[in-house]
Amino acid sequence: MASTFHGIETARRSLFAAQSSLNTTGHNIANTNTAGYSRQVVNLVATNPITAPGFSRHHTAGQLGTGVEAVSITRVRESFLDSQYRNENKALGQFQVRQDTLSKLEGVVNEPSQTGLRSVIAKFWNSWSDLSKDTENIDGRKVVLEQTLAMVDALNYSARQLNDLKDDLSESIEIRLKSAQSLMGTIAQLNGEIRRIEGLGDHANDLRDQRDLVTDQLSQLINVRVEEQAGGYTIFMGTRQLVAGEVATPPADVASLMEAYDAGDLNSGQLHGTIYSRDQYVESYLGELNNIATTMAFGEFEITLPKGTVLPEGTELDGVVYTGSNRILDQETVVTVKGLNGLHQLGYSLGDPSDGLPFFVFQKENGDLVTDDSAGLQGLGALNFRLNPAIAENANLIATSMRVSGAGTTGEEVINGNNSLAVLFSQMRDTRFDFDSGPDQNRNTVDAYFRSIVGQLGVQSAEATRLLNNQVIITNQVEARRQSVSGVSLDEEMANLIKFQHAYNAAARNMTVMDDTIDRIINRMGRVGL
Amino acid sequence: MTIRVTQSMMNSQMIRNITTNMTRMNKLQEQNSTGMKINRPSDDPVGITFALRYRSEIDANEQYKKNVNATLSVLEYSDTTLGQAGDILQRVRELIIKGGNGALEQTSLDAIKVEIQQNYNQMIDIANTQFNGKYLFNGELTETRPYAKTELTDAIDLGASPPVLKAYHNKTDSGKINYELSAGLTLDLGVSGNDVFGAPLDPAATPEEMAGSDNIFALLQRAYDMLDSGDSEGVADLLDQFDTRMNTILTKRAEVGARVNRVEIIADRLLDIEGNLQVSQANVEDADIAEVLMKLKMEENIYQASLSVGARIIQPSLVDFLR
Numbered sequence: 001m002a003s004t005f006h007g008i009e010t011a012r013r014s015l016f017a018a019q020s021s022l023n024t025t026g027h028n029i030a031n032t033n034t035a036g037y038s039r040q041v042v043n044l045v046a047t048n049p050i051t052a053p054g055f056s057r058h059h060t061a062g063q064l065g066t067g068v069e070a071v072s073i074t075r076v077r078e079s080f081l082d083s084q085y086r087n088e089n090k091a092l093g094q095f096q097v098r099q100d101t102l103s104k105l106e107g108v109v110n111e112p113s114q115t116g117l118r119s120v121i122a123k124f125w126n127s128w129s130d131l132s133k134d135t136e137n138i139d140g141r142k143v144v145l146e147q148t149l150a151m152v153d154a155l156n157y158s159a160r161q162l163n164d165l166k167d168d169l170s171e172s173i174e175i176r177l178k179s180a181q182s183l184m185g186t187i188a189q190l191n192g193e194i195r196r197i198e199g200l201g202d203h204a205n206d207l208r209d210q211r212d213l214v215t216d217q218l219s220q221l222i223n224v225r226v227e228e229q230a231g232g233y234t235i236f237m238g239t240r241q242l243v244a245g246e247v248a249t250p251p252a253d254v255a256s257l258m259e260a261y262d263a264g265d266l267n268s269g270q271l272h273g274t275i276y277s278r279d280q281y282v283e284s285y286l287g288e289l290n291n292i293a294t295t296m297a298f299g300e301f302e303i304t305l306p307k308g309t310v311l312p313e314g315t316e317l318d319g320v321v322y323t324g325s326n327r328i329l330d331q332e333t334v335v336t337v338k339g340l341n342g343l344h345q346l347g348y349s350l351g352d353p354s355d356g357l358p359f360f361v362f363q364k365e366n367g368d369l370v371t372d373d374s375a376g377l378q379g380l381g382a383l384n385f386r387l388n389p390a391i392a393e394n395a396n397l398i399a400t401s402m403r404v405s406g407a408g409t410t411g412e413e414v415i416n417g418n419n420s421l422a423v424l425f426s427q428m429r430d431t432r433f434d435f436d437s438g439p440d441q442n443r444n445t446v447d448a449y450f451r452s453i454v455g456q457l458g459v460q461s462a463e464a465t466r467l468l469n470n471q472v473i474i475t476n477q478v479e480a481r482r483q484s485v486s487g488v489s490l491d492e493e494m495a496n497l498i499k500f501q502h503a504y505n506a507a508a509r510n511m512t513v514m515d516d517t518i519d520r521i522i523n524r525m526g527r528v529g530l
Numbered sequence: 531m532t533i534r535v536t537q538s539m540m541n542s543q544m545i546r547n548i549t550t551n552m553t554r555m556n557k558l559q560e561q562n563s564t565g566m567k568i569n570r571p572s573d574d575p576v577g578i579t580f581a582l583r584y585r586s587e588i589d590a591n592e593q594y595k596k597n598v599n600a601t602l603s604v605l606e607y608s609d610t611t612l613g614q615a616g617d618i619l620q621r622v623r624e625l626i627i628k629g630g631n632g633a634l635e636q637t638s639l640d641a642i643k644v645e646i647q648q649n650y651n652q653m654i655d656i657a658n659t660q661f662n663g664k665y666l667f668n669g670e671l672t673e674t675r676p677y678a679k680t681e682l683t684d685a686i687d688l689g690a691s692p693p694v695l696k697a698y699h700n701k702t703d704s705g706k707i708n709y710e711l712s713a714g715l716t717l718d719l720g721v722s723g724n725d726v727f728g729a730p731l732d733p734a735a736t737p738e739e740m741a742g743s744d745n746i747f748a749l750l751q752r753a754y755d756m757l758d759s760g761d762s763e764g765v766a767d768l769l770d771q772f773d774t775r776m777n778t779i780l781t782k783r784a785e786v787g788a789r790v791n792r793v794e795i796i797a798d799r800l801l802d803i804e805g806n807l808q809v810s811q812a813n814v815e816d817a818d819i820a821e822v823l824m825k826l827k828m829e830e831n832i833y834q835a836s837l838s839v840g841a842r843i844i845q846p847s848l849v850d851f852l853r
Contacts, residue, residue, distance in 0.1 A: 106570045112581050122589035129593045129710055133600050136673055417672035423710050429590060430713050451582045458575030480539055487536035494848040
């Protein structure tokens with residue numbers, strides 16, 4: 001038999017349930033724009049009905065309902081979408097950094113323009129052509145000097161910019177690593193808090209949202225695999241475990257991060273993209289610039305020396321040593337020369353019968369000047385590429401002539417009117433240099449080599465932009481699906497608000513009815529005739 | 531298609547789409563303001579390699595044009611100078627005919643002699659012509675005066691330091707100065723003095739060797755000496771040798787003229803190439819402004835439409851309609 005006050009209790013439960021629902025709706029509305037928030041619902045369950053088992057079962061209907069109970073408040077979320085999102089997000093992070101680096105490289109290359117490297121190299125050849133028309137005077141030499149300095153400066157400057165870019169990327173690796181470390185720490189901490197709260201039987205909805213948000217942020221930095229275990233999220237990067245329960249073991253420093261990178265554990269995300277950009281893109285363009293500098297100075301090429309050329313005493317070309325009377329070439333001779341340095345040393349400067357100086361030098365950090373590649377190309381590159389300082393000080397040391405009078409005698413005199421060397425220098429614009437001293441000979445003009453670099457950069461950058469755009473679309477799609485499940489819809493919340501308000505009002509009315517019936521029993525019954 | 535759509539989804543989608551529209555407009559705007567459709571390598575990786583090649587070829591062509599102009603001025607100057615030499619020879623020829631007449635008295639021969647002497651000096655000046663401060667007829671020894679400025683009356687003195695020599699003893703340089711006129715093509719400009727004015731004589735040459743030479747300075751010296759000694763018959767005999775030398779100089783002048791023609795053909799070709807390169811470069815690099823503007827206008831319309839639709843869609847919610 002139900003108690004007299006049964007109805008009041010049922011109505012009370014109803015009021016409380018409606019109130020919880022209203023409060024949760026309010027919470028949802030409040031967090032409409034909170035990042036990472038997933039909408040919450042109050043799960044209502046009818047409470048256990050009153051039954052009267054037994055032989056002397058009463059003559060009332062059993063299973064009398066006892067009202068409602070809000071058993072739990074849970075968030076609406078699909079963990080499958082989370083892992084999908086994190087997968088796409090890491091690729092997004094990776095492509096963002098790559099595309100960004102490549103577009104910065106495009107800025108360094110600065111083509112097409114009238115001020116880029118291509119232009120200064122063209123002006124360098126042109127200045128030699130101008131000089132070839134007036135080799136007896138200093139003015140043409142000054143122009144060659146200035147154009148050479150401009151070209152060398154352009155290479156130095158580009159190399160410096162690339163080095164700066166490398167430093168920036170290294171710094172950004174450190175910053176991103178720090179941020180990843182702190183995110184992992186936060187996840188471990190949240191793991192602990194969630195475990196403690198859920199140990200009491202509740203759902204730590206808002207903390208779980210926070211943990212998912214932090215994991216999302218982490219997934220942009222590195223590739224993560226998330227497993228939900230008893231202790232909370234266990235997070236792996238490749239084979240490395242980064243967070244387990246309340247313990248975070250992030251890569252301690254850049255060195256251990258690089259280990260993970262080399263081992264293939266770190267294979268995506270912004271951190272991977274940054275390391276990749278630094279070690280692949282920037283390094284490779286720096287290598288190409290270095291190759292341009294060292295090849296201009298030392299790269300082999302074939303030229304035809306004109307008839308009547310008098311080579312400096314002791315010159316060795318293709319294994320032939322020119323000395324004495326065979327210094328004078330009685331016919332056109334095809335020889336292999338080692339770079340513009342080698343070529344410049346075949347001639348004579350203005351009025352000085354000692355042979356030409358090396359045209360370019362590489363300045364080592366300790367100030368030493370390297371003028372040939374006998375010690376290898378290690379440490380030589382666009383950054384320390386210089387015009388020979390002796391020539392920079394005295395433009396007359398620029399060699400243009402390949403002929404002396406009285407060859408072999410002590411009174412050799414340079415024939416300044418001979419412009420063979422200047423013409424040869426000017427023709428270098430169409431000469432194929434050996435850009436690769438390996439067995440697979442890769443001969444190209446300087447201009448064509450530079451063009452191929454710019455073309456390659458263009459392809460890479462266009463490709464990176466395309467991949468990034470695709471990835472943005474994919475990531476947005478996954479995010480939209482996630483929002484579709486978990487996002488707060490104001491329309492829905494308003495409708496719910498009305499629904500729960502009505503439920504609350506009805507429960508209150510129910511309470512009033514119960515109150516009236518009891519009032520009837522207590523105050524009005526048993527007063528017959530009164 | 532997602533089933534449940536929330537306000538924030540619509541919001542972010544609208545922002546995304548408007549950003550995409552803006553990006554496209556920005557691209558067109560850039561093309562419009564720079565007038566170029568390739569503004570960075572990634573705009574057209576293949577196109578930029580062509581663009582850079584055309585740019586380099588235009589730069590080189592520009593230089594070749596400068597070189598061609600310089601070549602032409604040297605050649606034209608040589609031509610003028612050879613013309614002057616021809617004029618002098620013409621005058622000398624007349625004088626020799628006059629002097630070989632045989633009917634003239636010594637005083638008349640002396641007058642002719644004086645004029646021959648002047649012409650000799652003038653011829654030396656021509657042989658020592660400089661262009662831009664460089665001797666024209668001395669090959670690569672552009673800083674050395676090729677012909678000695680000694681008078682006809684001066685005596686040879688081999689013992690002196692430096693030895694006193696006559697112009698017909700001077701050997702000019704045979705080196706050739708080349709100018710670069712286009713890729714792989716060089717042209718020599720020099721006219722060797724010995725080719726024009728005749729092969730040099732050894733300072734110790736015998737009178738017979740001297741008589742066999744058609745070196746113009748040697749001929750003038752002999753004419754002078756013969757006139758001095760009244761040998762008008764000998765003077766008349768010089769005429770044949772004069773004529774050979776005159777022909778040689780005319781041939782040299784014709785050679786220079788032919789070279790001028792060749793250089794002018796090269797100049798025309800460079801102009802043609804320049805035109806072709808500029809057209810090719812424009813095709814690769816330049817934006818079609820009319821097309822860009824059309825596209826820009828279309829993008830503008832799309833952008834405005836998306837803004838106005840967005841404004842209508844994201845504004846209302848159920849809140850606006852509940853009392």
